[in-house]
Amino acid sequence: MTFFTILFLLVGLNTILMLFSLKNMNKKAKTTNGEISDKSNSKVYPIDLAKSNYKKAI
DSSP: OOHHHHHHHHHHHHHHHHHHHHHHHHHHHHHHHHHHHHHHHOOOOOOOOOOOOOOOOO
């Protein structure tokens, strides 16, 4: 009986924490959508795959 009491308490606590975490995650996702569009794009450099000469590692 004691085992099941502790088990149900832990499952209930886990459920409450999971719901709280999911609720906060949804709030963060809504606030970060506007911030992402303001950031500048990073530069992407092309890879030169046609080059057959490789530099020797030091």
